Amino acid sequence: MPVTIRDVAKASGVHVSTVSRTFSAPHLVNAETRSRVLAVAERLGYRPNRAARSLTTGRTGNIGLIVADLADPFFPPLIKAAQAAARRQDYHLFVADTDENPAEEEELILAFSKQVDGIVLCSPRLPNKALEKLAKRVPFVLVNRRIRGLTTVVMDVAQGARAAMAHLMGLGHRRIAVVTGPSGSWTGGEIRKAVTETPDADTVVIGPHRPTEEGGSAVAARVAESGVTGVLAYNDLVAIGLIEGLAGLGVSVPGDISVIGFDDSVTGRLYRPRLTTVAMPAGDAGRMAVDLLVQSMSASTVLETHLVVRESTAPPKGSS
Amino acid sequence: MPVTIRDVAKASGVHVSTVSRTFSAPHLVNAETRSRVLAVAERLGYRPNRAARSLTTGRTGNIGLIVADLADPFFPPLIKAAQAAARRQDYHLFVADTDENPAEEEELILAFSKQVDGIVLCSPRLPNKALEKLAKRVPFVLVNRRIRGLTTVVMDVAQGARAAMAHLMGLGHRRIAVVTGPSGSWTGGEIRKAVTETPDADTVVIGPHRPTEEGGSAVAARVAESGVTGVLAYNDLVAIGLIEGLAGLGVSVPGDISVIGFDDSVTGRLYRPRLTTVAMPAGDAGRMAVDLLVQSMSASTVLETHLVVRESTAPPKGSS
DNA sequence: AAAGAGTCTGCAAACGGTTGCGTTAGGGTG
DNA sequence: CACCCTAACGCAACCGTTTGCAGACTCTTT
Numbered sequence: 001m002p003v004t005i006r007d008v009a010k011a012s013g014v015h016v017s018t019v020s021r022t023f024s025a026p027h028l029v030n031a032e033t034r035s036r037v038l039a040v041a042e043r044l045g046y047r048p049n050r051a052a053r054s055l056t057t058g059r060t061g062n063i064g065l066i067v068a069d070l071a072d073p074f075f076p077p078l079i080k081a082a083q084a085a086a087r088r089q090d091y092h093l094f095v096a097d098t099d100e101n102p103a104e105e106e107e108l109i110l111a112f113s114k115q116v117d118g119i120v121l122c123s124p125r126l127p128n129k130a131l132e133k134l135a136k137r138v139p140f141v142l143v144n145r146r147i148r149g150l151t152t153v154v155m156d157v158a159q160g161a162r163a164a165m166a167h168l169m170g171l172g173h174r175r176i177a178v179v180t181g182p183s184g185s186w187t188g189g190e191i192r193k194a195v196t197e198t199p200d201a202d203t204v205v206i207g208p209h210r211p212t213e214e215g216g217s218a219v220a221a222r223v224a225e226s227g228v229t230g231v232l233a234y235n236d237l238v239a240i241g242l243i244e245g246l247a248g249l250g251v252s253v254p255g256d257i258s259v260i261g262f263d264d265s266v267t268g269r270l271y272r273p274r275l276t277t278v279a280m281p282a283g284d285a286g287r288m289a290v291d292l293l294v295q296s297m298s299a300s301t302v303l304e305t306h307l308v309v310r311e312s313t314a315p316p317k318g319s320s
Numbered sequence: 321m322p323v324t325i326r327d328v329a330k331a332s333g334v335h336v337s338t339v340s341r342t343f344s345a346p347h348l349v350n351a352e353t354r355s356r357v358l359a360v361a362e363r364l365g366y367r368p369n370r371a372a373r374s375l376t377t378g379r380t381g382n383i384g385l386i387v388a389d390l391a392d393p394f395f396p397p398l399i400k401a402a403q404a405a406a407r408r409q410d411y412h413l414f415v416a417d418t419d420e421n422p423a424e425e426e427e428l429i430l431a432f433s434k435q436v437d438g439i440v441l442c443s444p445r446l447p448n449k450a451l452e453k454l455a456k457r458v459p460f461v462l463v464n465r466r467i468r469g470l471t472t473v474v475m476d477v478a479q480g481a482r483a484a485m486a487h488l489m490g491l492g493h494r495r496i497a498v499v500t501g502p503s504g505s506w507t508g509g510e511i512r513k514a515v516t517e518t519p520d521a522d523t524v525v526i527g528p529h530r531p532t533e534e535g536g537s538a539v540a541a542r543v544a545e546s547g548v549t550g551v552l553a554y555n556d557l558v559a560i561g562l563i564e565g566l567a568g569l570g571v572s573v574p575g576d577i578s579v580i581g582f583d584d585s586v587t588g589r590l591y592r593p594r595l596t597t598v599a600m601p602a603g604d605a606g607r608m609a610v611d612l613l614v615q616s617m618s619a620s621t622v623l624e625t626h627l628v629v630r631e632s633t634a635p636p637k638g639s640s
Numbered sequence: 641a642a643a644g645a646g647t648c649t650g651c652a653a654a655c656g657g658t659t660g661c662g663t664t665a666g667g668g669t670g
Numbered sequence: 671c672a673c674c675c676t677a678a679c680g681c682a683a684c685c686g687t688t689t690g691c692a693g694a695c696t697c698t699t700t
Contacts, residue, residue, distance in 0.1 A: 052656035071396040372686035
């Protein structure tokens with residue numbers, strides 16, 4: 001019932017190979033024949049069967065995109081930009097969600113490996129070793145993870161974290177906590193390192209936890225007890241959860257404790273108090289990742305981040 | 321280089337058809353042979369090539385999911401549930417985003433039609449006619465759109481809207497605006513109808529607009545001038561944008577105007593004032609849609625909605 | 641002991657394209 | 671006019687898997 005290349009060939013009086021070529025190598029077929037074939041194809045509603053095509057070419061025309069959590073507002077802008085970039089080059093984008101689960105992540109990569117030409121792996125949770133092994137089965141580019149020899153695009157969160165620390169220190173804060181996210185996260189490590197290595201700061205590390213609102217509110221008590229006056233949270237969601245949790249304990253932000261998030265996500269942008277946060281170029285990263293993938297360039301690019309000062313930070317209480 | 325069914329066959333001393341059967345029809349092959357083949361396949365790292373399989377079977381093992389806007393927080397829970405349901409039945413889910421653009425929607429459906437076994441079409445913007453025609457090329461199930469003869473799963477937004485109206489009327493409001501979303505939206509129509517048909521209410525319709533925060537703030541002035549004391553907004557994002565816009569005009573919510581959203585999205589849940597909103601069973605819808613699709617049952621199911629009263633609604637000013 | 645039934649496996653033809661190679665026709669060159 | 675070259679197209683093998691058919695074998699049954 002579906003119309004194949006053979007139907008088009010018959011209807012336009014040429015061989016199937018000619019029809020094939022009018023689509024995949026137009027310059028090899030006479031202009032007149034080509035337009036005739038195209039007209040017939042159009043009339044019959046012919047669409048090339050990508051499965052069949054990929055069988056011979058080995059290419060699928062698909063790109064996989066794997067994220068840790070679709071519901072994390074950090075990802076949608078990245079996904080949308082990636083999809084736009086993919087479609088611009090006649091690729092389709094398949095999105096999957098690992099639910100922050102490394103095992104699921106590996107399973108998805110394996111499952112994708114035969115149906116995509118490459119994978120954009122965002123914020124992976126698998127260890128480097130595992131990723132290096134998987135990279136042999138299917139080309140991929142990593143977002144926010146740096147591994148020697150693999151194509152990566154990372155955001156300079158360390159610089160963002162340092163800017164955030166400078167902001168807090170500038171306001172007079174000295175005792176500062178960093179609330180980290182999931183244990184496999186590269187960005188989490190970068191942030192933690194940048195914080196704990198800040199000179200003249202008295203820092204404490206809290207975590208790891210799920211990088212969600214619940215994760216943030218779950219550590220509110222520990223943050224309150226730790227005696228810190230400033231906090232860097234793994235992302236906006238954690239920051240918001242933390243602020244909510246602190247509010248429940250009668251601790252106000254930024255009155256008693258200043259809180260800084262990461263991502264500058266829409267959820268954070270609309271929250272009250274307006275979140276001071278480190279903006280991440282998620283859309284750029286998504287676009288660049290698929291561009292790198294289709295050019296199968298091996299490169300390593302790092303994108304700038306910047307601090308957005310809003311209302312969740314203030315000088316510590318009692319400072320003049 | 322990639323290991324095929326033939327490699328497995330050779331290495332385990334059986335014919336390719338036997339290998340094929342151990343995967344696609346295990347009961348047809350001797351238990352002993354089967355385990356031997358499986359062991360070899362495991363050792364060689366064999367993974368069936370889905371493209372080749374789909375060429376003969378006609379099935380791809382993929383399901384497409386098309387949404388209007390991935391960045392709308394209404395969708396991620398739906399997508400995640402759909403993906404979980406798909407994987408549970410060994411399907412893969414391909415997500416795409418139309419950017420609220422009907423032409424793009426049609427293009428995506430066509431592009432998907434050969435690489436998926438069916439499509440879950442969420443909140444379509446295309447007119448019924450177009451959808452009926454497209455439904456002949458590829459099976460799909462509609463979410464939040466009702467068309468005779470097509471499989472649909474809709475949320476009872478009309479009932480939710482009536483509950484919201486009852487809530488406002490109960491608080492004493494009589495002049496009430498409905499801020500609608502995009503013109504092709506079925507839910508928008510349902511809400512509008514439910515509002516304008518409420519007895520004893522003096523209603524005004526404002527819209528259509530893009531269903532985003534910007535869309536909501538853009539109509540703030542018109543809402544303020546309209547003299548209403550209560551508003552039903554197309555979704556939480558629009559409600560929030562509206563509240564922000566009103567605040568910019570010195571109009572407070574719920575002090576001066578009560579606002580109700582739809583979706584009960586995470587963004588709305590974290591916003592201040594806590595949004596009174598109509599909760600939508602998005603996850604249930606996603607799960608049911610793919611279940612209906614794989615069973616290719618033709619059915620029409622409607623899911624309940626319910627009103628969540630929080631802080632964005634109050635009695636009108638001056639009422640006792 | 642022969643026939644029938646049932647299991648398991650091999651054989652080979654598809655599925656819908658792509659592509660290297662061969663053929664044909666026409667044009668340019670000496 | 672013989673030669674080579676090129677453009678356009680046909681031919682057929684191949685990509686990796688499924689599946690209807692048939693053969694081989696074992697086990698019952700009569």
